Amino acid sequence: MDETNRPVDGLRAYGLIAGMWIRSSLAYRTSFALTVLGNLLLSGLDFVAILLMFSRVGSLGGYSLPEVAFLYGLSVTSFGLTDLMFNSLGQLGQRVRDGTLDLLLVRPAPVLAQAAADRFALRRVARLTQGALVLAYALASVDVDWTPLKVLLVPVMLVSGAAIFGAVFVAGGAFQILVQDSAEVQSAFTYGGTTLLQYPPTVFGKELVRGVTFVLPLAFVNWVPGAYVLGRPYPLGLPEWAAFAPPLVAVFCCALAGLAWRAGLRSYRSTGS
Secondary structure, eight states, X not given: OOGGGHHHHHHHHHHHHHHHHHXXXXXXXXXXXXXXXXXXHHHTXXXXXXXXXXXXXXXXXTBOHHHHHHHHHHHHHHHHHHHHHHGGGGGHHHHHHHTTHHHHHHSSSOHHHHHHHTTOOGGGHHHHHHXXXXXXXXXXXXXOOOOHHHHHHHHHHHHHHHHHHHHHHHHHHHHHHHHSOOHHHHHHHHHHHHHHXXXXXXXXXXXXXXXXXXXXXXXXXXXHHHHHHHTOOOGGGOOGGGGGOHHHHHHHHHHHHHXXXXXXXXXXXXXTO
């Protein structure tokens, strides 16, 4: 396969496979609608827990309810987009164990596109929708002096955050190829990461904040750029320009994830070898 055409081929393969699963999901419209509604209500329980906290306290780590909702909405919306597109990578360990990864390797399409689109679950749009609803509430309620730069930073955070989470999914998939049984480890960094970011950095210890800033830079999904928008102190005293670093961090994470993916595939040994 021509290396220059691989991104285009990957997108085409992803679209075809995902489209097949979407048509399958929509074959039973009522069942699909009920499933999405159930997932929407279930995913909303996280924010209900935050509302219950604020029914007892006036602030959380010095942040008001609209400010926490802003962080929550950014985290869940970014993660929801990535979870919709890449969740199937969490099953790679099972594919390695039962030998079905071999099927992806012999097809004339990029393995990553095939693995990500396999069993595409449109019902996961519920998490994305729920996060967007909370973010809309936060944007309408938060006390912020909006400037054109702050307005522009919101969609930049969403796209960059989705890319950062996507890099974690891809790197986690590569790790599963290596060790075959580590879906829980991947979930700890993906689902655990988005849960962590739903709360202000001020409620966590400095060591944890340092880890998700400089080791696994999830803080650039919402904590760091969100501090600029909300006019809050930056985590760990970072400089002001760090608020505009999420796109660079996302590119760096994606590049590392790409290298990890290639290394994972090169290390793979077929069940028939």
